[in-house]
Amino acid sequence: MFTEVLAEAFLTILKPDLLLWMMTGAAAGVLIGALPGMTSVMAMTLLLPFTFTQSPERGLAILLSVYVGGMSGGLISAILLRMPGTPSSIATTFDGYPMAQQGNAARAMGLAILSSFFGTVVGSVLLSVSAPPLARFVLSFGSFEYFALSVLALSVMVSLSGRSLVKGLLSGLFGLWIATIGTDPVEGVPRFTYGFTELQSGLALLPVLVGVFAVSQVLREANAVQKEYLLPETDYRRFLPSIQDLFKQFGNALRSALVGVYVGALPGTGGDVAGLLAYDWARRRSRHPERFGRGAEEGVVAAEAANNGVIGGALIPALTLGIPGNAATAILLAGLTIHGLNPGPFLFRDHVVLVYVVFAALFLSAFLVFTVQLTCIRLFVGTLRMPKYVLLPVVLVFCFVGSFVLNNRIFDIWVLLGFGVIGYVLEKGGFPLGPLVLGVIVGPMAENHLRIGLMTSMGSIVPLFTRPLSLGILCLALASFLGPMVREWRKSCSA
């Protein structure tokens, strides 16, 4: 049954015209993902109307190729410019950019492309094999488990704090405060809106992230007047990693891809959280944790394998429960509902071929994106290799457009600029930006789930510590928070 339906699904999508569409979608996704400020979500949103006229199978296959392309494309600007093309590539900048600065840009991109491909393949295999049982497991998560999970995610701040733990935590707290701006999600009370109606729905994540990373980077680069080109020279002779490198990174890539699939399956999380968690895990497991942040190959592999593993993971609750794990899967579900199909358990019963088409299309998209990136990497890099006086203003215009089209609001461009300045100033003061972003992303999840959990337990916090899953995750979070602090404190005091 499984193989028959899967074969039928592959036959449905292995048609020349659809493959051409998917290839074009993959290339468009990679290019849009590579432009700072443009995301895979934006690419999918822009393309969604074009799929209306297609059959659901074809429409979903094209959207998936754009999604995978967009997620992978972010690595190019993350490595070359330290500007994550998509929020999911944030962790890739940590080591990818230092590698590029050391003249190893091609190697970093080669590793990242292979890791992205590997992450997507692992995600698609796991999606097709384990979707129903894993979805049942995720369904057993209550609010306390989600709260514990967000505490675990916040504990990563310690690892992202770099030289000064105090500065890292302050940056993270600033991010947490930013996340509270807007209407209180439980009681509907406006917080920190100061009379601005635009603030009632909170600050959109995209302008904040693009401002903090891309605009601040543009301002920094603008000051380096002696440097005509932003991109370092790229030697493509060492583009593809050797077989030994692949063996060396296999465990790290597999572990990170699994983290990505798992995190992706949790609604409300995404490639950014997965990338950060996998990066942190890779650092802890590494024999040379001191190299992380300075061009460690393991860091690039972990971040990219994880953020692409998210794709398969996010589709698990999306298809089986009808719960979108992130904005991209929400668009995929919108694509389904537009065609009159209801995502959820009934989809597996009534449209089983369609479900397997999704599995097959994701698998195929991984190969298409991989092919596009391998063959056209020089073209994509060439697009970014313009003189600085051309590239920086163009990047800014893309950032403006990306922030504007999100909600068609000029206000979001102001937010973009504001956070560009904040990121620029904070970094000049030696404050790391990773914790800030982590706070913005994870803050709402932590607060909402704690409050909803307390409502369901009639105000008792006890279930947080008595439910085995939440207790286990909390213990992990505690170890993750205190472990590095104690270790570093001991080391420095004994030195």
Next chain:
Amino acid sequence: MRSDTIFGIAFAVLGILIFGSTVTLPERLFDYVGPRLFPQVVGVLMFVLAVGLVMKGKKPGPCAGSHAGTLPAIAEEATAQVKENDDREKIGRRYPVDVALLALCAAFVVILPKVGFLFSTVLFLVASMVVLGGHRRISIPGVVILAILLAGSIYLCFVKILGVILP
């Protein structure tokens, strides 16, 4: 005054402001936490850590900087990059390019709804390319032509091909 002290004071003030702003919020209506608690905790922790940063800046203890060089050096690298850039800029800078570029960005956002995307983008690109020294390499008319071509391409790509609505 050291930059850590300035940042510490700024964060301490922000912590107080955050805490102070929560006082006007209703305590709680039907849930057990209310809209106040989370930002209050953030405000208090921010204040405490900010005071810690100020104190640390004044009195470096024996274990100060205990995390140096061991955890991911994101901040470290970034700071080094910033300093490197600053060194470069000392060589040939006549005015703060970052501030000028930021002012141009703000001007762009102000004129965008008034004159539309295409015209404001051309103006922005010309001005920012001049600020970044492009006119020294391809002359002013060259910069203008390049800006028109770039703005036109971006406009065509978004509006005509992708169907995005721009002002």
